[in-house]
Amino acid sequence: xxxxxxxxxxxxxxxxxxxxxxxxxxxxxxxxxxxxxxxxxxxxxxxxxxxxxxxxxxxxxxxxxxxxxxxxxxxxxxxxxxxxxxxxxxxxxxxxxxxxxxxxxxxxxxxxxxxxxxxxxxxxxxxxxxxxxxxxxxxxxxxxxxxxxxxxxxxxxxx
Amino acid sequence: xxxxxxxxxxxxxxxxxxxxxxxxxxxxxxxxxxxxxxxxxxxxxxxxxxxxxxxxxxxxxxxxxxxxxxxxxxxxxxxxxxxxxxxxxxxxxxxxxxxxxxxxxxxxxxxxxxxxxxxxxxxxxxxxxxxxxxxxxxxxxxxxxxxxxxxxxxxxxxxxxxxxxxxxxxxxxxxxxxxxxxxxxxxxxxxxxxxxxxxxxxxxxxxxxxxxxxxxxxxxxx
Numbered sequence: 001x002x003x004x005x006x007x008x009x010x011x012x013x014x015x016x017x018x019x020x021x022x023x024x025x026x027x028x029x030x031x032x033x034x035x036x037x038x039x040x041x042x043x044x045x046x047x048x049x050x051x052x053x054x055x056x057x058x059x060x061x062x063x064x065x066x067x068x069x070x071x072x073x074x075x076x077x078x079x080x081x082x083x084x085x086x087x088x089x090x091x092x093x094x095x096x097x098x099x100x101x102x103x104x105x106x107x108x109x110x111x112x113x114x115x116x117x118x119x120x121x122x123x124x125x126x127x128x129x130x131x132x133x134x135x136x137x138x139x140x141x142x143x144x145x146x147x148x149x150x151x152x153x154x155x156x157x158x159x
Numbered sequence: 160x161x162x163x164x165x166x167x168x169x170x171x172x173x174x175x176x177x178x179x180x181x182x183x184x185x186x187x188x189x190x191x192x193x194x195x196x197x198x199x200x201x202x203x204x205x206x207x208x209x210x211x212x213x214x215x216x217x218x219x220x221x222x223x224x225x226x227x228x229x230x231x232x233x234x235x236x237x238x239x240x241x242x243x244x245x246x247x248x249x250x251x252x253x254x255x256x257x258x259x260x261x262x263x264x265x266x267x268x269x270x271x272x273x274x275x276x277x278x279x280x281x282x283x284x285x286x287x288x289x290x291x292x293x294x295x296x297x298x299x300x301x302x303x304x305x306x307x308x309x310x311x312x313x314x315x316x317x318x319x320x321x322x323x324x325x326x327x328x329x330x331x332x333x334x335x336x337x338x339x340x341x342x343x344x345x346x347x348x349x350x351x352x353x354x355x356x357x358x359x360x361x362x363x364x365x366x367x368x369x370x371x372x373x374x375x376x377x378x379x380x381x
């Protein structure tokens with residue numbers, strides 16, 4: 001299948017190469033040409049220079065024929081906005097946005113955007129390792145009410 | 160009311176709203192800028208990222224009538240508006256957008272009220288340049304209609320004719336004629352003169368046909 005990856009940082013580049021290694025066609029978008037150096041020399045996928053909230057840039061990356069889209073930039077809002085465009089406008093079936101802020105990830109999950117909070121997963125895995133506990137599922141790590149940082153626990157007021 | 164983003168737009172907007180007697184809370188995430196804003200507005204400035212639920216909550220989003228997201232980043236303004244609307248049920252949200260292309264995207268994603276300074280300045284320039292042509296005033300969202308202004312010159316084929324004798328494209332409506340200092344509602348027997356300015360409504364797709372009907376062929380297109 002064809003997958004578009006937004007952001008060629010460590011996560012995006014690793015994901016793109018992993019998908020290609022499994023035989024999928026991949027296009028990577030980044031606004032900084034230097035970022036593409038993170039891809040291995042043998043990477044055969046398309047590298048598109050541009051911003052991921054621009055529909056023309058997404059089209060150039062083949063979004064219209066894509067079965068999957070992953071937004072992995074370091075900007076939560078860029079990831080949220082591009083994921084929504086891809087899902088709503090281009091109707092790509094599998095869309096995921098990497099989001100640092102656990103509360104924002106939670107809010108958008110409620111709105112139907114699949115989100116992956118690397119903050120919660122990372123912190124949860126470390127906690128379980130340190131306490132010598134069995135590891136949890138991704139969903140369990142992402143349950144925001146058990147957020148490891150106290151200040152990010154959802155306020156009752158305003159809900 | 161909550162204003163998110165304490166840059167130049169947010170600063171002057173907050174000042175103007177306060178002068179107008181409104182209760183405004185301004186949110187700014189940069190510490191240095193926050194200190195400056197606090198000098199001007201005191202306790203009504205909140206330090207934090209307006210995209211975060213906790214910050215919006217602290218600024219009183221749950222009881223706000225309006226949230227205006229005016230940061231310099233379109234994606235931030237989208238998220239602020241979506242959070243305010245969906246998490247806090249704020250009735251009215253307004254987003255500033257920089258890239259005019261995002262107006263459509265914001266609508267698609269549920270944010271209907273946007274303001275684009277790029278687009279405003281562009282339309283002002285158009286109004287300056289195209290003196291004798293059809294000037295777009297504003298787009299009416301419903302029905303894809305445009306509110307336009309047309310100045311009639313001596314060469315216009317409509318000059319010296321009555322409204323009822325002019326064949327217009329479908330759904331075009333001549334609304335008001337401005338003559339000198341006065342404006343009157345266009346009626347069937349209104350007689351057009353050179354120098355008249357007509358305010359009309361036309362479907363966006365018919366602007367060209369509308370132009371030909373009022374100004375004749377051979378008028379350069381924009």
